[in-house]
Amino acid sequence: MASLEYRLLDEEQQMPLLYEYARIGLGEIALRFSCDYFVKEQTVYEKTSCSMEKRDLYVIYVKKAEEEHAYEAVQVQRPDWRGVRVELRKYTNEAIHYPVLDIRDFEDEREALLQINSHYVYADGKEWEKSSTEIDEDRKRYVVYVREVNDIG
Secondary structure, eight states, X not given: OEEEEEEEOOGGGTSOEEEEEEEEOHHHHHHHHTOSEEEETTEEEEEEEEEXXXXXXXXXXXXXXXXXXXXXXXXXXXXXXXXEEEEEEEOOTTOSOOOEXXXXXXXXXXXXXXXXXXXXXXXXXXXXXXXXXXXXXXXXXXXXXXXXXXXXX
16 A cells, blocks of 8 residues: 655645545555546645655645635435445536536446546537546545537637
């Protein structure tokens, strides 16, 4: 098992520790490294970089995403699904709410990682292009924001 830290990108404060996960698998670290945003305690952070600081210590550097807002204040304590949940949401500029296109559950973290890293996905009979990804810890799921391919440009 490895350790993962989320640190605030603030050199004046010497990159303060926000959150620490003392025992976490490499698969979950890889999933988190792939996300552009991190949501925890109704706060949205944007990833600036990630690194392997030393053997078995991984760090994700973040800054507060002032223009982004967390979804419902619903805290999921115990998910009613097994494995990794990935939500596909339709992204449009200037929107406040992004409708859910599909919910996909994966038993294997590697499958979820492939889904999150895919540039294109198919849902609702259409092709969609990935815009960004996030881990929403409050709701215990990963979210992929996508735009319809025909709407891009």
